Structure formats: C-alpha cells, structure tokens
Amino acid sequence: MATDTSTATKAAFPCALTLEIPFPDTRLASVALRALRVDKELSPLVHRTLTTVMPSTPSPDVDAGAITPGQEDAVLRVEYKAATNRMLRVAVNSFFDSLALVVEVMQELDEDVVVESHHIRGGGDS
Amino acid sequence: MDTTKKKRRIALGCEGSANKLGIGIIAHDPVTNEPTVLSNVRHTFVSPPGTGFLPKDTAQHHRAFFVRVAKQALANAGVRPSELDCICYTRGPGMGAPLTSVAVAARTLALLWGKELVGVNHCVGHIEMGRAITGAANPVVLYVSGGNTQVIAYAEQRYRIFGEALDIAVGNCLDRFARTLEISNDPAPGYNIEQLAKKGGRVLLDLPYAVKGMDCSFSGILTRADELAAVMKAGGRGPDGETFTQADLCFSLQETVFAMLVEITERAMAHVGSNQVLIVGGVGCNERLQEMMGAMAAERGGSVYATDERFCIDNGIMIAHAGLLAYETGFKTLLEESTCTQRFRTDEVFVKWRK
Numbered sequence: 457m458a459t460d461t462s463t464a465t466k467a468a469f470p471c472a473l474t475l476e477i478p479f480p481d482t483r484l485a486s487v488a489l490r491a492l493r494v495d496k497e498l499s500p501l502v503h504r505t506l507t508t509v510m511p512s513t514p515s516p517d518v519d520a521g522a523i524t525p526g527q528e529d530a531v532l533r534v535e536y537k538a539a540t541n542r543m544l545r546v547a548v549n550s551f552f553d554s555l556a557l558v559v560e561v562m563q564e565l566d567e568d569v570v571v572e573s574h575h576i577r578g579g580g581d582s
Numbered sequence: 583m584d585t586t587k588k589k590r591r592i593a594l595g596c597e598g599s600a601n602k603l604g605i606g607i608i609a610h611d612p613v614t615n616e617p618t619v620l621s622n623v624r625h626t627f628v629s630p631p632g633t634g635f636l637p638k639d640t641a642q643h644h645r646a647f648f649v650r651v652a653k654q655a656l657a658n659a660g661v662r663p664s665e666l667d668c669i670c671y672t673r674g675p676g677m678g679a680p681l682t683s684v685a686v687a688a689r690t691l692a693l694l695w696g697k698e699l700v701g702v703n704h705c706v707g708h709i710e711m712g713r714a715i716t717g718a719a720n721p722v723v724l725y726v727s728g729g730n731t732q733v734i735a736y737a738e739q740r741y742r743i744f745g746e747a748l749d750i751a752v753g754n755c756l757d758r759f760a761r762t763l764e765i766s767n768d769p770a771p772g773y774n775i776e777q778l779a780k781k782g783g784r785v786l787l788d789l790p791y792a793v794k795g796m797d798c799s800f801s802g803i804l805t806r807a808d809e810l811a812a813v814m815k816a817g818g819r820g821p822d823g824e825t826f827t828q829a830d831l832c833f834s835l836q837e838t839v840f841a842m843l844v845e846i847t848e849r850a851m852a853h854v855g856s857n858q859v860l861i862v863g864g865v866g867c868n869e870r871l872q873e874m875m876g877a878m879a880a881e882r883g884g885s886v887y888a889t890d891e892r893f894c895i896d897n898g899i900m901i902a903h904a905g906l907l908a909y910e911t912g913f914k915t916l917l918e919e920s921t922c923t924q925r926f927r928t929d930e931v932f933v934k935w936r937k
Contacts, residue, residue: 491689494920495682554686557645561690564649567663570656 469503469537471544477532477555478511485530488558492532492551501539502547509533588612591667591910592620594655594691595902598644598684599676599704600729601627601635605651606899607659607666610906617714620659622892622899623651632764634757641679648687655898663695668914670905673701674926676729681922689920700905701915704896705730705928708862709741710907711900716887718860722851724843724875725928727863727896728753728772731843732928733796733850739933744850745796752839753865755800755807759835762811763828770895775832776868782833785820789838796849798842807835840871844878857884866894907935 479485485508493506508529534551538544563569590609597604606622627643629635656663671688672681692699709723723734723741731747750758753772760771765778789806792799811831820826847859859879861872866888876886893900911934 487690487693490693490917491686494689494918495686496921553642553645554683557648557683557687558690560649561652561687562694565652565663565691566694570653570663 469501469539471538471541473536473544473548475534475536475548475551476509476512477534479530479532482508482528482530484562485532487562488532488555491558492554495554497547499538499543499547502543503537504547504551505533505535507533590618591906592661592665593668593670593700593902593906593909594652594666595670595702595707595898595900595905596648596652596684596688597672597704597707597896597898597901598640598680599672599674600680600727600896601629601640601643602896603627603644603647603651603684604896604898604901605648605655606897606902607655607661608899608902608906610910617903619899620661621655621657622897623655623658624895624897625651626769628768631766632761633767634761637677637679640677641683644680644683645687648684651898652687652691663691663697666695666697668698668700668905668909669695670700670702670901670909671920672704672707672901672922673915673920674704674923676704676922676924678922678924681924685920685922689917692917698909699915699917699920700909700913701920702901702905702908703926703928703931704901705732705734705926706741706931706933707900707904708894709734709860709928710904711893711897712860712862712887712889714903715889715893716860718858718887720856721858721860721887722847722854722856723860723862724847724866725863726752726843726861726865726871728757728865730863731798731800733846734928735850735854735856736933736936739936740929741931741933742929743927744853745798745846748794748797748799749801750804752798752800752843753863755804755839756835756865758804759807759811759831762808763831765828770864772865772868775836776870778829779832779836779870780829782827782829782831785822785824785826785830785834786837787820787826787830787834789834791838791842793842793845796846798846800839803835803838807831836868836870840868840874843871844874847875848878848882851879851882851884857882858887859884860887862889862894864895867891911935 604624607620609618669692731751733745757771
C-alpha cells in the first residue's frame with residue numbers, strides 16, 4: 457500500500473505515529489507483516505501502512521555496511537495517520553494487542569519450539 | 583509392506599466467535615473418511631453475574647489464552663505441526679473483535695508452519711460435527727445457541743434455512759434473563775437456568791407465545807419475563823394468587839420457548855418429509871429441550887439426535903472437521919482474504935463434500 461504524503465492528507469489526518477519493531481530475522485518480520493495487514497482499519501479516519509524495512513542502525517558487532525543474511529528486512533514498520541489523537545491512540549493500542557499475540561505465538565509455537573516442548577514433557581506423545 | 587499406504591488427513595481448528603475459545607485437532611481416515619477426534623480443548627470467558635460478555639474483553643480473553651489452548655491441543659493429540667494438512671478458523675458469523683483475534687493467531691500459525699488456511703462457517707461447523715458424532719443420516723437440524731436460532735435442512739449442496747428467530751436467538755433470551763435474575767454465568771447462564779427450572783413446575787406463568795409461520799420471536803417474551811421478575815422481586819402474586827420464585831420463572835420461560843422451537847422444527851419436518859431431528863448448538867445441551875423434541879419426534883415415528891457438551895457447546899474440533907471436509911474438496915482461503923465477518927448465512931456455503 458503506497459504511502460500518501462500529500463499536504464491534503466496531512467491536514468485531514470494530523471495525528472501521526474510511526475513504529476519500528478525489530479524481529480530476530482526477515483522470516484519472522486515477514487510473518488508478522490502478512491498476518492497483521494489482512495484486517496483493514498475499522499475507521500475511515502485512520503490510515504495504516506505496514507512494511508518491512510532494513511534495520512536503521514546495524515547491530516554493534518557487525519561491520520558497518522555488512523548486512524547479515526536473513527537480517528535484511530527484519531524490522532516491521534507501521535505508520536499510523538489519524539484524524540484525532542484519540543483515534544490514533546485507540547488504533548495503535550489495538551495494533552499492539554494483535555502484535556503481542558503474533559509475537560507470543562511465534563515465541564511458543566514456531567515449529568522447532570513446539571517439537572522441543574513435546575520432548576521436554578517426557579515423551580507423552582504417541 | 584505397503585509403501586503406498588495413504589496417510590490420514592489431519593486438521594487443526596480454531597474457534598472464538600463468542601466467549602468460548604476452542605482449539606481441536608481432527609483426523610480423517612484415508613480410506614473410510616471416518617473422523618477421529620485427536621484433541622478438543624476449550625477455555626470459556628465467564629463474566630460476573632448480572633453482566634454479559636463484551637467484544638473487547640472477550641477478544642482480550644482469546645488473545646490471552648490462545649497459546650495455552652493451542653499447546654494443550656497439540657500435546658493431547660500427540661501431533662507435530664508438520665503432520666497437519668491445514669489450519670481452519672472460524673470466519674463467521676459471530677462477534678467481530680473475538681473472531682478477528684483468533685484469525686490473527688491462526689494466520690500466524692499457518693505462516694510459521696507453512697500450511698494453508700480454511701475459513702469455516704460456524705453454523706456449518708456445528709452441523710457437520712453433529713452429523714459425524716451422532717451418525718444421523720439426513721435430519722432436520724435445529725441449531726440453537728446464544729447467537730443463533732435456525733431450523734435447517736440439507737438440499738442440493740446447501741444447508742437451507744427453513745425457519746429462524748426474527749430478532750434475538752433463544753439462547754440470547756435465556757442468557758439475558760439470567761442477567762435479570764443475576765444468577766451465575768459459570769459454567770454458562772443457560773445451564774444455571776436449566777437447573778433452576780428443574781425446581782419449578784408448580785405454576786406455569788403466562789408468557790407470550792411468538793411463533794410466526796416457520797419463524798419465531800423472543801424479544802417480546804424476554805420483555806415480559808423481565809416484567810414478571812420485577813413483580814416477583816416486589817413480592818407480587820402469580821395467576822393462582824400465590825407468590826412465585828426464580829425457579830417458576832425459569833420453568834415457565836423454558837417451557838414456552840422450547841415449545842416454540844418444537845413447533846417450528848415439526849413444521850420443517852412436515853415440509854421436508856423427515857422424522858429425524860438433530861439438535862446442535864449450546865442450547866442443545868438442555869435436557870428438557872431434548873425431552874420435548876423427543877416426544878414430538880416419537881409421535882411422528884422418528885427420533886432426536888443430540889451431542890454432549892464437548893460438541894454442542896462451541897468448540898474448535900467442529901471447525902477442524904468442517905474445514906477439513908471442505909479442504910478435501912479443494913477449498914482453501916488465501917491468507918490475504920482470511921478476514922472475518924459478523925454476518926455469514928449458513929446457506930452461503932457451497933457444501934461440495936455432500937451429494
């Protein structure tokens with residue numbers, strides 16, 4: 457979804473917020489992007505843009521200019537524009553709720569994690 | 583050794599259209615198509631007495647419990663994500679925020695595990711699970727819950743709605759009356775009304791009876807029941823000059839609304855030429871309803887089929903089962919289109935898996 461930065465839009469939606477959420481790798485950032493962008497914003501007075509981008513500052517133990525494979529677009533970037541601060545707050549809070557769920561599912565139910573926890577349970581699965 | 587042995591098909595289903603979060607895993611035998619329940623885990627959001635569950639709090643509950651319930655379902659089934667054929671979720675109908683909260687998690691699982699998604703109609707889930715558990719061949723279906731009241735018969739690859747509630751569902755009527763009486767919502771308001779009703783029976787209070795052709799209406803009955811509850815609290819007298827109790831009110835309400843359901847079900851049976859009834863949905867757990875429906879069906883030389891609370895109350899296994907049936911016919915839901923909808927008519931679904 458292209459970002460509309462015309463002055464008309466800025467006037468109509470003066471309340472804006474940009475969030476950058478770092479993920480461990482590109483795969484997980486992409487999963488979050490694809491899971492979260494499906495649902496439209498409920499209000500026509502709120503615009504949301506979701507993309508994945510490169511980290512703006514490289515991690516300290518990496519050479520400046522060298523990007524680790526799998527880290528290219530590991531940051532989820534959300535841009536919110538809303539007509540009022542209240543609408544912005546409501547939309548962003550709701551986004552955080554969904555994001556927290558996505559992250560928890562990744563943390564606890566990714567394929568390797570789930571198999572591991574089955575083994576720890578002591579071979580209960582047949 | 584037969585190295586070409588077909589693998590059983592397995593699906594995980596996620597349900598959260600109302601206050602129950604359910605995740606279940608089902609297997610379909612590759613040769614016989616026989617369904618086997620591998621796991622069926624549920625957690626219910628119960629609101630305090632005198633209140634109902636609101637969308638925001640319900641969605642919050644589902645988000646808080648999804649991982650726990652999913653892990654339990656996988657552990658109970660002893661299944662690895664790689665063994666799954668698809669991830670099924672409730673597309674609708676139901677409450678918006680709760681539906682979407684579960685869909686977001688289901689999408690995440692599908693993406694993490696590299697599986698396709700199947701959006702399922704909640705009502706069709708109830709019907710298919712009822713058919714599978716009871717073995718009823720081609721019954722008239724009474725689907726009754728807090729959110730839905732429909733009389734359904736299968737014809738030419740659609741579940742056709744023959745009659746329905748015109749305003750609120752029968753379960754909604756019962757749940758809201760439970761709030762009026764401020765009785766507990768644990769485990770469910772309807773269950774507690776049923777237990778109270780068993781203590782009634784001394785007097786049948788006068789409530790409107792609102793069958794309209796093939797359809798029925800409950801909001802007027804609720805209004806009158808609420809009025810009578812106020813009379814009761816003020817120490818007023820019933821039609822026989824005696825005071826009456828919560829039990830009398832619950833008994834009278836059940837007898838009235840259940841008789842209405844029996845009437846519209848019988849009307850559909852006569853229309854369709856069937857003598858079998860399958861009751862699905864949370865209100866289907868009610869033993870008095872089953873008894874009244876059974877009496878009517880027996881008079882027609884038929885019988886009533888019902889499932890126990892594992893399956894008649896909202897659950898994830900019915901979503902997995904109905905979803906897998908659809909998936910096996912080639913149906914799937916693209917991730918970009920895996921939204922939810924509050925309104926989703928039962929007859930919108932093309933039932934390709936039946937003749």
